[in-house]
Amino acid sequence: MEEIRIFSPATIANISCGFDVLGLALDGVGDEMVVRKTSEPGVKITKITGQDLPTDAHLNVAGVAAMALLQAHTYQGGFEMEIHKKIKAGSGIGSSAASAAGAVWAVNRLLGIPFTTLELVAFAMEGERLASGVAHADNVAPALFGGFSLVRSYDPLDIVNISAPPALVATVIHPQIEIKTSDSRKILKTKISLEDGIKQWGNVGGLVAGLYTQDYGLIGRSLVDHIVEPIRSILIPGFDEVKSKSLDAGALGCGISGSGPSIFGLSKGMDTAKAVAISMKEVYQKIGIPYDIHISKINSDGIKILN
Ligand code: HSE
Numbered sequence: 001m002e003e004i005r006i007f008s009p010a011t012i013a014n015i016s017c018g019f020d021v022l023g024l025a026l027d028g029v030g031d032e033m034v035v036r037k038t039s040e041p042g043v044k045i046t047k048i049t050g051q052d053l054p055t056d057a058h059l060n061v062a063g064v065a066a067m068a069l070l071q072a073h074t075y076q077g078g079f080e081m082e083i084h085k086k087i088k089a090g091s092g093i094g095s096s097a098a099s100a101a102g103a104v105w106a107v108n109r110l111l112g113i114p115f116t117t118l119e120l121v122a123f124a125m126e127g128e129r130l131a132s133g134v135a136h137a138d139n140v141a142p143a144l145f146g147g148f149s150l151v152r153s154y155d156p157l158d159i160v161n162i163s164a165p166p167a168l169v170a171t172v173i174h175p176q177i178e179i180k181t182s183d184s185r186k187i188l189k190t191k192i193s194l195e196d197g198i199k200q201w202g203n204v205g206g207l208v209a210g211l212y213t214q215d216y217g218l219i220g221r222s223l224v225d226h227i228v229e230p231i232r233s234i235l236i237p238g239f240d241e242v243k244s245k246s247l248d249a250g251a252l253g254c255g256i257s258g259s260g261p262s263i264f265g266l267s268k269g270m271d272t273a274k275a276v277a278i279s280m281k282e283v284y285q286k287i288g289i290p291y292d293i294h295i296s297k298i299n300s301d302g303i304k305i306l307n
Contacts, residue, residue, distance in 0.1 A: 003036035008102030011094035013138040016255035017203035023138035027299040035106035050085035061127030062103035068126040090178035092262035097139030100127025132181035146302035164298030165214040169273035173280040184259040223253020245279035
């Protein structure tokens with residue numbers, strides 16, 4: 001195989017209680033990439049559509065992630081990439097992760113799959129380091145594995161993949177303001193109280209147990225963030241109202257998607273997810289902020305080949 005065209009999904013990181021350790025992959029929302037082998041060594045980005053991003057591979061998350069992979073391999077040739085961005089940068093649904101994960105997944109395929117998916121996560125994390133200053137894995141892991149990912153440990157990297165309960169549907173609204181992950185990390189406290197820690201790890205355990213046992217009530221009760229959301233939500237106009245209206249419309253839970261400004265709700269069933277979308281839209285129509293909205297099942301496959 002000399003060339004591959006792929007879909008790389010958008011992702012929701014943190015999922016309320018799991019800052020930097022939990023994420024899920026979305027269906028139908030994501031970037032497309034075309035990656036081909038070249039005889040010339042190195043990584044070249046030949047085209048980017050949809051967003052104004054650097055084509056210099058050293059300054060682009062896809063380029064940096066692919067180069068991290070190539071450094072660990074003996075292949076003498078190179079790769080060129082076209083990136084067709086459908087996910088807006090700074091939207092909070094894993095724009096940089098989709099590019100970084102897509103790049104390493106495609107390159108790995110073209111090289112005959114020499115690396116495991118866990119190894120690909122580590123390469124893709126180098127793209128995240130470029131994007132936000134921190135090599136977090138909670139977007140790239142679900143993009144690569146599909147479903148839900150729990151980063152049990154960063155050192156050594158240990159990722160637990162969890163299938164999504166079948167009726168779970170995500171609603172994500174993106175108010176059209178941009179929040180850089182690096183900026184929304186700077187405002188966080190670096191220390192937490194034991195009291196908050198106790199509440200938070202109770203919820204992480206509850207969410208994971210709820211996913212395994214398909215206990216939608218337990219999932220809903222666990223979608224609470226005592227640590228990050230109270231600080232970051234200040235950056236998102238209308239957040240409190242979107243959250244309370246989404247819960248009124250039947251969402252199991254609602255929170256900030258990744259570092260925001262997107263807000264996600266998780267619901268049991270498509271009808272509730274649609275009702276949540278209507279409530280979310282009403283808030284931004286009233287405030288007068290344009291938005292994008294996505295209703296998506298959980299993507300169980302991660303990155304896919306397009307024909
Ligand atoms: N865990 C990261 C953060 C995700 O919240 O900063 C960024 O998408």
